[in-house]
Amino acid sequence: MSDHPYTHLLIPPSSPLTLQPSAGQGWGIFATNPIPKNSPILTETPLFHIPKPHPQITEHDLYTAFSNLSLPNKAQFSRLRDNASTLFTSLTNAFAENSFATVTPPGHGLYLLHSRFNHSCIPNAKIPSLDGTSITSFACRDIARGEEVTVCYNTDFECRIRSDRHKCLRFTCVCEACRRGTAFQVRSDMRRTLIRGLQYLTLGTDIDTLGIQNRKSGSHIISDPKLRRAAETMNIPLPSRLLYNLLIMVLLEHEGLLDDLMVQRMEPGIVTIAHFMQTKENADVARQAMAQETWLGKLCTAFVLWGREDLADGELAVQLRQLRQLRLQPGLS
Ligand SMILES: C[S@@+](CC[C@H](N)C(=O)[O-])C[C@H]1O[C@@H](n2cnc3c(N)ncnc32)[C@H](O)[C@@H]1O
Numbered sequence: 001m002s003d004h005p006y007t008h009l010l011i012p013p014s015s016p017l018t019l020q021p022s023a024g025q026g027w028g029i030f031a032t033n034p035i036p037k038n039s040p041i042l043t044e045t046p047l048f049h050i051p052k053p054h055p056q057i058t059e060h061d062l063y064t065a066f067s068n069l070s071l072p073n074k075a076q077f078s079r080l081r082d083n084a085s086t087l088f089t090s091l092t093n094a095f096a097e098n099s100f101a102t103v104t105p106p107g108h109g110l111y112l113l114h115s116r117f118n119h120s121c122i123p124n125a126k127i128p129s130l131d132g133t134s135i136t137s138f139a140c141r142d143i144a145r146g147e148e149v150t151v152c153y154n155t156d157f158e159c160r161i162r163s164d165r166h167k168c169l170r171f172t173c174v175c176e177a178c179r180r181g182t183a184f185q186v187r188s189d190m191r192r193t194l195i196r197g198l199q200y201l202t203l204g205t206d207i208d209t210l211g212i213q214n215r216k217s218g219s220h221i222i223s224d225p226k227l228r229r230a231a232e233t234m235n236i237p238l239p240s241r242l243l244y245n246l247l248i249m250v251l252l253e254h255e256g257l258l259d260d261l262m263v264q265r266m267e268p269g270i271v272t273i274a275h276f277m278q279t280k281e282n283a284d285v286a287r288q289a290m291a292q293e294t295w296l297g298k299l300c301t302a303f304v305l306w307g308r309e310d311l312a313d314g315e316l317a318v319q320l321r322q323l324r325q326l327r328l329q330p331g332l333s
Pocket residue numbers: 024025026027028081082083084085097098115116117118119120171172173174175
């Protein structure tokens with residue numbers, strides 16, 4: 001182990017991290033000190049950046065980029081191994097396993113250290129989308145000294161079950177949510193199936209068809225045809241919409257996925273739904289629910305709304321249908 005090429009990869013002294021073997025997943029990055037939730041973990045600039053979409057990046061582009069590196073950087077690059085074991089068979093393979101997409105400028109960069117983070121379906125770290133070519137990862141929950149730092153390699157895994165996730169990953173994930181035969185894994189699949197169904201009810205479409213017109217819908221998720229039709233035509237009443245969204249938050253929390261970034265993404269929509277209600281009794285319950293401290297508290301308080309309708313249901317359905325039309329137009333997101 002002492003002479004493994006990764007022991008020569010340079011970690012900035014300011015980062016509380018070390019590289020070491022990780023059971024069943026090659027090597028990984030581990031915390032050498034506690035890392036508090038929301039604090040930065042590691043900032044890294046790419047060894048090189050290629051301003052092209054991935055399929056257009058050729059072996060020749062990579063060879064040119066490699067040739068232009070300084071000698072110490074060439075040496076760093078030469079330490080990369082396929083999952084810490086064998087040499088990569090081509091620059092294209094090495095780049096595929098060690099690069100991240102950047103948004104501005106559009107392209108892909110080769111990041112020696114962030115590519116050493118192993119994947120977890122319940123990660124403790126995140127890498128926000130890249131503005132500029134420098135990456136900073138941060139802790140999405142408290143990380144203990146000695147704990148492995150992990151990120152989720154895909155963006156929509158919160159509503160995908162184990163078998164579905166493994167098709168996307170191309171390796172057999174060994175994280176807690178994937179360890180077969182455990183009670184946690186069984187419950188995890190149940191929670192993620194429920195989240196996917198609840199998303200169908202609130203968005204009117206399945207994750208696999210989101211934003212795509214005329215594609216086979218994932219409508220098997222909701223078996224009741226009446227409920228499915230109501231979801232697809234955006235006719236789910238506001239009180240149910242609120243309950244479905246609160247239930248998603250509770251399920252995400254139980255799954256260990258409700259970090260601050262997720263709350264920032266989800267909360268504004270839930271607050272809007274609560275404020276949109278026009279039937280006074282509903283609006284009063286929604287206000288009381290939203291004043292509760294925890295997501296479970298909000299859900300329990302809102303539960304009396306189950307099965308109710310609201311005066312604003314029709315107006316909301318029209319607005320949501322318009323919004324969906326806009327999203328489906330090319331160039332709009
Ligand atoms: C970008 S590398 C991560 C670092 C790698 N472990 C190393 O030693 O260089 C991605 C590869 O690590 C392995 N890996 C990452 N996360 C894993 C996980 N949760 N379970 C099993 N293998 C994992 C897989 O072989 C994957 O193709």
